[in-house]
Amino acid sequence: MSDLLLPLAIVVPILAATLPLLFGPRYDRIGWPIAAITTVSLVGIAASIARIVFVEGPPTEYGIVHELGGWQRPYGIELVADELSASLVVLVALVAAGTLVFSRVAGPRGNAFYSGYLLLTGGLMGISLTGDLFNLFVFLEIVGLTTYALVAADRSGASAYASIKYLLVGTVGASLYLVGVGYTFLATGSLNMIDLQATIATVGYGDPLIRAGYALIVVGLSLKIAVFPLHVWQPDAYQRAPDAVTTVIAALVSTSAAYALLRITYTVFTVEFLAANDGITNAMLLAAGVSILVGSVLAAMQSDLKRLFAYSSVAQFGMIVAAIALANETALLGGIIHLLGHGLLKFGLFLAVGLLAYGYGVRRVADLASLARRAPYLSGAFVVLGLALVGIPPSIGLLGKWYIALGAVEAAGGGDLAALGIAAVMLVSTLFTLAYVARIIEQLYFAGADPGPGDAGSTASAADGPTGPGTLAQPDGGRTEQRDVPTGAFVVLVVVALIAVGLGFAGFAAADLFGPFLGRMI
Amino acid sequence: MSDTPGAGSDVDDAAAGSGDASDAPDVSDRPPIEPTYSGHDDRPHLSQIQRQQTPYTESQVIMSTVKVVAPFALTFGLFVTFHGADSPGGGFQGGAIAAAVVLMIAFAFGIDATREWFTNVVVVGLAVGGVLVFGGIGLVGLVDGGTFLEYARLPIPHPVKYGMEGVEILGIAPIVAGVLVGLFFLLAAGFDDRDGAGTETEIADATTDDATTEDDR
Numbered sequence: 107m108s109d110l111l112l113p114l115a116i117v118v119p120i121l122a123a124t125l126p127l128l129f130g131p132r133y134d135r136i137g138w139p140i141a142a143i144t145t146v147s148l149v150g151i152a153a154s155i156a157r158i159v160f161v162e163g164p165p166t167e168y169g170i171v172h173e174l175g176g177w178q179r180p181y182g183i184e185l186v187a188d189e190l191s192a193s194l195v196v197l198v199a200l201v202a203a204g205t206l207v208f209s210r211v212a213g214p215r216g217n218a219f220y221s222g223y224l225l226l227t228g229g230l231m232g233i234s235l236t237g238d239l240f241n242l243f244v245f246l247e248i249v250g251l252t253t254y255a256l257v258a259a260d261r262s263g264a265s266a267y268a269s270i271k272y273l274l275v276g277t278v279g280a281s282l283y284l285v286g287v288g289y290t291f292l293a294t295g296s297l298n299m300i301d302l303q304a305t306i307a308t309v310g311y312g313d314p315l316i317r318a319g320y321a322l323i324v325v326g327l328s329l330k331i332a333v334f335p336l337h338v339w340q341p342d343a344y345q346r347a348p349d350a351v352t353t354v355i356a357a358l359v360s361t362s363a364a365y366a367l368l369r370i371t372y373t374v375f376t377v378e379f380l381a382a383n384d385g386i387t388n389a390m391l392l393a394a395g396v397s398i399l400v401g402s403v404l405a406a407m408q409s410d411l412k413r414l415f416a417y418s419s420v421a422q423f424g425m426i427v428a429a430i431a432l433a434n435e436t437a438l439l440g441g442i443i444h445l446l447g448h449g450l451l452k453f454g455l456f457l458a459v460g461l462l463a464y465g466y467g468v469r470r471v472a473d474l475a476s477l478a479r480r481a482p483y484l485s486g487a488f489v490v491l492g493l494a495l496v497g498i499p500p501s502i503g504l505l506g507k508w509y510i511a512l513g514a515v516e517a518a519g520g521g522d523l524a525a526l527g528i529a530a531v532m533l534v535s536t537l538f539t540l541a542y543v544a545r546i547i548e549q550l551y552f553a554g555a556d557p558g559p560g561d562a563g564s565t566a567s568a569a570d571g572p573t574g575p576g577t578l579a580q581p582d583g584g585r586t587e588q589r590d591v592p593t594g595a596f597v598v599l600v601v602v603a604l605i606a607v608g609l610g611f612a613g614f615a616a617a618d619l620f621g622p623f624l625g626r627m628i
Numbered sequence: 629m630s631d632t633p634g635a636g637s638d639v640d641d642a643a644a645g646s647g648d649a650s651d652a653p654d655v656s657d658r659p660p661i662e663p664t665y666s667g668h669d670d671r672p673h674l675s676q677i678q679r680q681q682t683p684y685t686e687s688q689v690i691m692s693t694v695k696v697v698a699p700f701a702l703t704f705g706l707f708v709t710f711h712g713a714d715s716p717g718g719g720f721q722g723g724a725i726a727a728a729v730v731l732m733i734a735f736a737f738g739i740d741a742t743r744e745w746f747t748n749v750v751v752v753g754l755a756v757g758g759v760l761v762f763g764g765i766g767l768v769g770l771v772d773g774g775t776f777l778e779y780a781r782l783p784i785p786h787p788v789k790y791g792m793e794g795v796e797i798l799g800i801a802p803i804v805a806g807v808l809v810g811l812f813f814l815l816a817a818g819f820d821d822r823d824g825a826g827t828e829t830e831i832a833d834a835t836t837d838d839a840t841t842e843d844d845r
Binding site for chain 1 (some may be wrong): 652716749755756759760763766767769773775776777778779780
């Protein structure tokens with residue numbers, strides 16, 4: 107019975123996506139309530155899935171399995187929830203619900219937006235749960251198409267341009283993935299992930315079709331993940347999209363593509379394939395290393411806040427790809443933690459940037475000058491999340507990076523020079539991350555015009571009001587400024603910051619939770 | 629009729645010799661381009677033709693042809709749709725052909741006139757209705773204690789056959805047709821239609837389509 111939750115997690119948001127359009131002509135603002143009810147119920151579904159997988163123990167060795175239409179394994183499409191997919195499902199549900207709190211105030215408005223939003227959620231659930239290579243392509247496309255639409259949701263010229271850029275690049279990525287799946291299908295005659303595991307082994311890991319298929323899949327997904335040379339769509343898309351949209355796509359869209367790469371690498375092609383193809387793993391490590399380095403450098407050079415964190419994502423996803431290619435247990439654990447942790451951190455950071463933009467009109471690093479005076483709590487949460495991104499303990503950011511770096515050093519101990527390079531590059535990248543986060547902290551707390559002698563707080567808020575017509579001269583108190591920062595979204599931000607710190611203590615728990623998964627994979 | 633430096637073809641530039649658009653006073657002295665240069669005395673050069681303000685003009689030839697062709701094209705679309713389950717074709721292809729009929733009519737008789745007849749309600753209804761039918765058929769199996777899209781549990785005769793047909797004909801084909809027509813109207817309306825709630829709706833429909841139609845491959 108428990109497997110019924112899997113199709114529900116996908117079908118419920120997709121069916122709910124029709125409702126805002128259906129009732130739209132009659133009720134003007136029906137979109138948000140429908141989306142809220144749906145995402146809250148998704149949180150419930152995700153929690154039940156996680157409970158079954160982690161607490162009660164999954165019913166089969168592969169996790170919860172649901173065969174669509176009752177068709178058996180090699181032929182039918184399966185939905186599968188194991189430890190990894192269950193945790194991603196929880197992340198998707200939480201972020202989808204959390205973003206709604208912000209989008210209610212910040213927009214974009216309109217029933218059509220919420221239809222797209224729910225479809226995106228359904229597609230992300232599908233990526234997390236599907237056990238079929240072609241079905242994964244379908245869900246990647248659903249996520250892609252809805253993301254293109256949502257990026258352009260505020261109908262400005264700049265966002266339309268960013269969206270079409272993303273559309274062109276994303277379509278190439280999806281096509282390459284599909285060609286890769288085609289090669290694999292040609293060699294094996296199967297599309298089911300669990301079945302392919304055995305079939306690929308039979309065909310042989312050195313088979314040119316299998317190798318080419320994997321290479322094409324990696325390149326296609328790298329376009330979606332935005333690894334360095336293939337990242338060109340990503341900064342524009344993140345910067346130009348409406349704030350609420352950036353929050354959700356930065357947290358989930360590339361994350362789900364990275365999940366897909368991890369899933370395909372380990373469940374379909376398996377670690378033996380990586381071991382048998384040094385050329386492919388070394389190429390992946392090289393690309394990942396360059397991505398880590400260049401992403402950090404470019405991030406440190408940015409002046410726009412959203413663009414800065416967009417480039418930072420390029421670097422962080424480089425680490426995740428490196429963890430996948432390193433193929434040892436420690437690095438893979440780090441990759442999983444960083445995949446989830448980075449999603450959470452970017453959700454919080456972009457939410458904070460969105461709130462700062464909403465409340466104070468802040469868009470650039472320089473705009474942050476002395477803002478901590480007027481918005482102490484908001485700035486505090488922002489800085490905590492930024493430090494977590496650097497990897498200052500205790501934080502989820504540290505855990506992920508630590509395990510990846512440790513895995514790289516372990517691999518380097520085995521004589522793998524590329525892994526040594528990854529470890530070095532990660533250290534350099536962390537320094538760059540510290541550099542740009544420190545720049546933000548410096549602006550927030552130490553830069554800007556000194557309001558002069560006297561009562562600093564009230565004169566500051568009365569004097570410098572670069573934006574906001576209603577300058578409310580309140581003494582500083584976090585949530586009383588030009589435009590009130592919405593309390594609900596602020597609470598979500600604080601909770602995310604606390605979780606990001608709290609999970610920093612959960613290293614051993616994570617090792618326990620994902621232990622069975624790692625045992626099966628490696 | 630202006631001196632249109634950009635519109636002049638490279639042939640004319642070659643004829644004008646070194647006198648490019650940079651020689652502005654020179655151009656104003658003599659007629660910019662010889663009208664007869666196109667090689668046909670009876671036809672004016674392209675640069676002489678004033679752009680039409682409205683792209684649409686009624687053409688008796690096109691309208692009559694479309695009148696004759698449209699029923700056949702629609703029938704072909706339905707044929708492809710209905711035969712999708714056991715021959716090449718299916719909801720995707722059939723829906724696309726059916727949508728092409730509407731596009732063809734719009735080209736022949738004017739887009740605005742077609743919009744009046746094929747209203748937003750129809751467009752949204754097709755897309756949304758298709759999704760709901762698809763999801764509904766899928767959920768019947770789930771409610772009955774089976775799996776998602778388990779046709780065998782549908783309470784109808786020959787459930788597997790008609791279940792699959794139902795998804796193809798009542799689910800996918802209307803979604804594809806509705807979304808294609810909606811996107812066409814949207815493109816035709818242009819980007820500057822700021823107040824268009826209807827157009828935004830169609831954007832969302834576009835995504836609705838891919839969600840469910842591809843769902844069953």
